[in-house]
Amino acid sequence: MAQSGDNQRQGQLEALAAAARGKAGLPPVHLWNPPLCADIGLKIARDGTWWHQGAPIARPALVALFARVLRHDPEGYFLVTPVEKVPIAVEDAPFLAVSMRFEGDDLIFRTNLDDEVKADADHPLHFKAGEAGGLKPYLLVRANLWALLTRALAYDLMQRAEIREMNGREVMGVSSGGHFFVMEDGAAE
Amino acid sequence: MRTSARMTTDQMQDVSPFSLADLRARAQARLSLDLPLGAIDPQTRPHRGDHVLNPDLYADGLSESAKPAAVLIPIIARADEAFVLLTRRSLQLRRHAGQVAFPGGRIDPEDQGPIDAALREAEEEIGLARARVTPLGFLDAYLTHSGFRILPVVAEVQAPFDLTINRAEVEEAFEVPLRFLMDTKNHTRESRTRDGVTRHFHKMPYGEKNIWGVTAGIIRNLHERLYA
Numbered sequence: 001m002a003q004s005g006d007n008q009r010q011g012q013l014e015a016l017a018a019a020a021r022g023k024a025g026l027p028p029v030h031l032w033n034p035p036l037c038a039d040i041g042l043k044i045a046r047d048g049t050w051w052h053q054g055a056p057i058a059r060p061a062l063v064a065l066f067a068r069v070l071r072h073d074p075e076g077y078f079l080v081t082p083v084e085k086v087p088i089a090v091e092d093a094p095f096l097a098v099s100m101r102f103e104g105d106d107l108i109f110r111t112n113l114d115d116e117v118k119a120d121a122d123h124p125l126h127f128k129a130g131e132a133g134g135l136k137p138y139l140l141v142r143a144n145l146w147a148l149l150t151r152a153l154a155y156d157l158m159q160r161a162e163i164r165e166m167n168g169r170e171v172m173g174v175s176s177g178g179h180f181f182v183m184e185d186g187a188a189e
Numbered sequence: 190m191r192t193s194a195r196m197t198t199d200q201m202q203d204v205s206p207f208s209l210a211d212l213r214a215r216a217q218a219r220l221s222l223d224l225p226l227g228a229i230d231p232q233t234r235p236h237r238g239d240h241v242l243n244p245d246l247y248a249d250g251l252s253e254s255a256k257p258a259a260v261l262i263p264i265i266a267r268a269d270e271a272f273v274l275l276t277r278r279s280l281q282l283r284r285h286a287g288q289v290a291f292p293g294g295r296i297d298p299e300d301q302g303p304i305d306a307a308l309r310e311a312e313e314e315i316g317l318a319r320a321r322v323t324p325l326g327f328l329d330a331y332l333t334h335s336g337f338r339i340l341p342v343v344a345e346v347q348a349p350f351d352l353t354i355n356r357a358e359v360e361e362a363f364e365v366p367l368r369f370l371m372d373t374k375n376h377t378r379e380s381r382t383r384d385g386v387t388r389h390f391h392k393m394p395y396g397e398k399n400i401w402g403v404t405a406g407i408i409r410n411l412h413e414r415l416y417a
Contacts, residue, residue, distance in 0.1 A: 135383055135384040154384070162335070162388065163381060165285075165401070170379065170381065170390065170392075171381065172386075183383045
């Protein structure tokens, strides 16, 4: 029975993968409006790992494929193909920023899915209050899909903090891409 | 020895300690037009800068990559009192928009050194004619978090003079009494803390003019060098 359960689980993923496969580049998920499908137990954990019915999805290529069709709607996160819309639970943020480098005045991040993103007006940094009074920084990767910075990366980012004047008061933040990102809980700019 | 020399100067001139004549005498005694330590040598870290207030701020290497810049500290005599000319940066600028600053900027390869750069920038930003400006001496080189090695040039400006504000760079120019800026009661140190990281900065607001950060740090250095 365990064997057939595994097969069934695998079959679900493969079917979804087949539908998600397409041309190079990101598919136009924002244009697709398929019917909502049943929840098949997909989840992205806080550490950026992807799970299916309690088991990690071990194949990076499959995760990368699913990430291309991930969409964040007001009702939640979904994997979207032209023919189906499968809910996926996201514990914190769908992506994890795992490294950062400096290029002149710019900060360039790399995510766990190998996306390279420069923090700028289109890819803002956003700060939320963390558990122990700390700040959790997030980076917008694309269309309402954010990456949480690892704790180590958040620490490196804090070291770059500087004071700037915004609207007549001095605030702490970081600059990149010609933009200053204020380090305050909920500050969008 | 220095104290007695200063007293003599004050007695001779019998004027406000914040007159231009007094400042000129102090600058002659205490400042030099020779380049100060850490002015341009990338291997030498300046003794003044944001890193002094925030020792954890920099990894090694910032002073090596810092870009040389110069600012002009224009001092003007208005009756018996000296005034300092400051600007507020244009709101359209990418960097430090709307902030109070001295005229100045990067030292270009075409400039004949930092004094020439400071005079050129003052001409470009506020139309201050260099013929009316007499450099008195350098303050200490100031290393900024934003990656500049700033050389402040204290200079006397002969009034009257006209200014032409370049609106692309400067919002306005204004004068602040030297007496106010040199009074440590008006100097405060503030900080902001986020997630265990703290940044300190100097501040000396003059009415609605929010003088803080690098500019306030340079004014503190002027106080240390001439009036402390």
